[in-house]
Amino acid sequence: MKFKKMIKIVLILILFLSVTSCASAGVTEYEYGFFSGMWHGLILPFSSIGWLFNSDIGIVALNNNGVPYYSGWVVSILITLGFYGSLST
Template sequence: MKIRYLLIMVLMTFTVLSLTGCVPGDGVNNVQHPAGFFWGIWHGWVAPVSLIIGIFNHHIRVYEIYNSGWWYDLGFYIAVISGFGGISLSRRKRVKQEE
């Protein structure tokens, strides 16, 4: 049991650390190299992590300011909606049994 919890904690730590590598505002994107559609998808998926990191680091944002415009927005919103709204679609609905 103890090994299982340790393994879960190590995997969670690894996941969080790998997600923090590509958050908006980390300096990867600039005016000459703006974030595009796929960066928008990635930033939408890591938005909750970016929000938490942004509390402690003022350079990190939820949304990349150096983006390609409409395509980045589309990718960002697709990821946010599918990541958060998609959870409600996959839940098992309980059927009320009539008495």
């Protein structure tokens, strides 16, 4: 049982690490919306670790459209916390 759980965690970590590669730096012309906020909330644990080592890495997009972006960001953080909470049981 523990082995299957460990394999599941490792596969999920590999998936997250493979999709969180280099993001463009600085403000772009693109305005980030709800789904971008959801994506940025999902990769928050990894971007937080990167931010500790490099202050150029941001936690949120600078050029966002406000409430929709932050709504998606909060929803995905709650989903992520629920997922990590389910792994501990």
